[in-house]
Amino acid sequence: MKKRMFSRILVANRGEIALRIIRACREMGIESVAVYSEADRDAPYLRLADRAICIGGPPPSQSYLRADRIIAAAEVADVDAIHPGYGFLAENADFAEQCRDSKIEFIGPSADSIRQLGDKAAARKLAKKARVKVVPGSDGAIEDNEQAVKISNEVGFPVLIKAVSGGGGRGMRIAHNEATLRAQISNARTEAANAFGDDRIYIEKLIERPRHVEVQILADQHGNCVHLWERDCTLQRRHQKLVEESPSLAINDKTRDAMCKAALRVVQAADYFSAGTVEFVVDHGGGYYFLEVNTRIQVEHPVTELITGIDLIKWMIKIAAGGKLKLRQKDVERNGAAVEVRINAEDPDNDFRPCPGQITEFRAPGGFGIRFDSHAYAGYTIVPYYDSMIAKLLVHRPTREEAIVCMRRCLEETQIGPIKTTIPLLHRIFNHSAFISGKIDTGFIDRVLQNKS
Amino acid sequence: MDIEEIKTLTELMVENDLSEIMIRDGDKRIMLRRQGAVEPPPPQIVMSNPPATLPSPVVVAPANAANPGAPPAAVEPPAADAGLEFIKSPMVGTFYAASDPEAPPFVKIGDPVTPDTVIAIIEAMKVFNEIKAEVSGIIETIEVHNADAVEFGQVLMKVRPE
Numbered sequence: 365m366k367k368r369m370f371s372r373i374l375v376a377n378r379g380e381i382a383l384r385i386i387r388a389c390r391e392m393g394i395e396s397v398a399v400y401s402e403a404d405r406d407a408p409y410l411r412l413a414d415r416a417i418c419i420g421g422p423p424p425s426q427s428y429l430r431a432d433r434i435i436a437a438a439e440v441a442d443v444d445a446i447h448p449g450y451g452f453l454a455e456n457a458d459f460a461e462q463c464r465d466s467k468i469e470f471i472g473p474s475a476d477s478i479r480q481l482g483d484k485a486a487a488r489k490l491a492k493k494a495r496v497k498v499v500p501g502s503d504g505a506i507e508d509n510e511q512a513v514k515i516s517n518e519v520g521f522p523v524l525i526k527a528v529s530g531g532g533g534r535g536m537r538i539a540h541n542e543a544t545l546r547a548q549i550s551n552a553r554t555e556a557a558n559a560f561g562d563d564r565i566y567i568e569k570l571i572e573r574p575r576h577v578e579v580q581i582l583a584d585q586h587g588n589c590v591h592l593w594e595r596d597c598t599l600q601r602r603h604q605k606l607v608e609e610s611p612s613l614a615i616n617d618k619t620r621d622a623m624c625k626a627a628l629r630v631v632q633a634a635d636y637f638s639a640g641t642v643e644f645v646v647d648h649g650g651g652y653y654f655l656e657v658n659t660r661i662q663v664e665h666p667v668t669e670l671i672t673g674i675d676l677i678k679w680m681i682k683i684a685a686g687g688k689l690k691l692r693q694k695d696v697e698r699n700g701a702a703v704e705v706r707i708n709a710e711d712p713d714n715d716f717r718p719c720p721g722q723i724t725e726f727r728a729p730g731g732f733g734i735r736f737d738s739h740a741y742a743g744y745t746i747v748p749y750y751d752s753m754i755a756k757l758l759v760h761r762p763t764r765e766e767a768i769v770c771m772r773r774c775l776e777e778t779q780i781g782p783i784k785t786t787i788p789l790l791h792r793i794f795n796h797s798a799f800i801s802g803k804i805d806t807g808f809i810d811r812v813l814q815n816k817s
Numbered sequence: 818m819d820i821e822e823i824k825t826l827t828e829l830m831v832e833n834d835l836s837e838i839m840i841r842d843g844d845k846r847i848m849l850r851r852q853g854a855v856e857p858p859p860p861q862i863v864m865s866n867p868p869a870t871l872p873s874p875v876v877v878a879p880a881n882a883a884n885p886g887a888p889p890a891a892v893e894p895p896a897a898d899a900g901l902e903f904i905k906s907p908m909v910g911t912f913y914a915a916s917d918p919e920a921p922p923f924v925k926i927g928d929p930v931t932p933d934t935v936i937a938i939i940e941a942m943k944v945f946n947e948i949k950a951e952v953s954g955i956i957e958t959i960e961v962h963n964a965d966a967v968e969f970g971q972v973l974m975k976v977r978p979e
Binding site for chain 2: 402417418419420421427432433435436437439440441466
């Protein structure tokens with residue numbers, strides 16, 4: 365089943381991840397074809413690609429979500445494979461299928477495993493079968509309110525009502541008692557139907573003051589699979605990650621080992637291949653529970669690349685071309701501590717209102733152990749149609765203490781203006797005693813912002 | 818207001834394809850109006866902190882704020898295109914000038930077209946799509962060749978309207 369390495373790849377995305385993929389292609393001697401919307405006409409990474417094809421107007425629905433135009437571009441450019449990046453069509457099983465039906469490889473997992481793991485209730489079932497602890501809750505989608513009440517009483521209030529087709533922190537509602545539960549279920553169904561086209565919901569116990577710890581995996585099409593350790597993504601604002609780090613302070617080595625092995629069992633049970641991430645929630649006692657699987661490369665993948673020295677994008681490409689994973693688990697070492705911050709064009713003093721506009725001052729940080737992934741530059745105009753992330757800033761040091769000192773220095777050096785960015789909030793986090801001592805949970809940022817402490 | 822400030826304003830207008838800009842500073846007022854912006858851009862977000870030497874712009878009017886879906890013009894059109902309408906590709910695919918290899922092309926230079934005239938076929942994923950002129954006039958130029966790959970928004974033909 366050994367296939368040949370691709371000679372040309374289409375990058376079905378934009379911004380920093382498009383740049384990331386094009387860079388990997390250039391190093392591998394693979395031609396890259398970028399697609400862009402009219403709003404991204406001046407994106408600098410288009411010139412790094414071997415070819416760039418305009419696929420539509422600015423809104424994603426007219427461009428980056430247009431599977432038909434992306435595949436048409438793939439055909440006229442005669443590419444062998446498409447890398448979907450993250451977001452947009454990356455976890456769209458139909459798109460993966462359409463690519464392969466058109467004899468274009470989709471650099472990601474099979475359409476079936478995207479479907480199976482994209483159904484959050486089905487993924488929970490799979491995890492249980494793989495002997496992995498899941499957050500206590502319903503076995504699958506809730507049939508009716510009485511069942512919801514029964515389960516909620518069994519696992520104990522408060523509970524979370526979640527959308528089966530949701531994910532990424534969207535479509536969740538809390539219920540502290542039976543009355544609220546009954547009221548919120550119909551709201552949750554309506555919201556889910558509107559947002560995801562599927563009104564099925566399930567129930568999970570709400571873990572209070574949780575930590576979010578996820579495990580990176582790589583699997584090839586020959587049954588080989590390795591984990592690449594964990595990332596702690598606890599620091600979030602409204603379920604959007606701001607800071608990610610590895611190793612996680614929330615778990616000891618015994619738990620780390622157990623979680624990483626559990627992650628492998630889940631993806632093996634799903635016949636998964638390519639890069640993927642298994643998400644867990646960790647309670648304040650250090651107990652871990654399976655949450656969901658992300659069947660794509662993630663924004664924060666460079667954290668893992670720094671501590672392991674392994675290039676995840678190149679491995680995705682090699683795996684998709686039929687290559688064997690030449691890594692054995694004992695080859696995947698972790699070194700030092702890595703931290704990533706996301707710099708967004710948002711105004712932290714005005715409820716994080718997005719701040720599109722032209723960047724006239726852009727000074728990137730640098731020095732030993734710094735990684736700065738950004739598609740922006742002085743003169744670049746941020747457009748309002750897409751997410752507000754401008755850059756990912758990472759530091760890698762032997763210890764977390766040194767990484768924090770280094771990150772503070774980098775945040776002071778970084779100048780991006782005149783648009784507002786989240787750098788001031790990041791300053792506060794990296795000077796906050798709770799963050800420095802590692803005593804944080806997913807509600808930390810929202811509380812810090814309320815107290816302005 | 819000195820000449821350097823006016824120069825910066827005119828550059829701002831061209832960069833953002835604005836047709837009109839008015840600035841008020843105390844009892845001084847300047848209005849700049851620009852001809853020839855062919856295609857209206859979507860409403861642009863003007864940066865909230867303009868250079869310190871200029872007073873804050875009061876009103877910035879894109880040429881057609883009522884039509885935010887219109888594709889932005891990349892540059893000032895050259896003089897030769899003055900008055901011409903462009904037929905742009907609505908999709909990505911392969912351009913064919915005729916309905917099959919043996920047939921004559923749908924249109925040639927000098928042919929009259931109406932909005933419903935089929936001027937080409939663009940093929941994508943084995944589906945052949947008829948492309949209509951959408952304008953009335955005479956074909957002035959044909960910008961692509963048979964079997965060329967075309968992208969969204971690419972100019973296929975230029976029409977002298979009537």
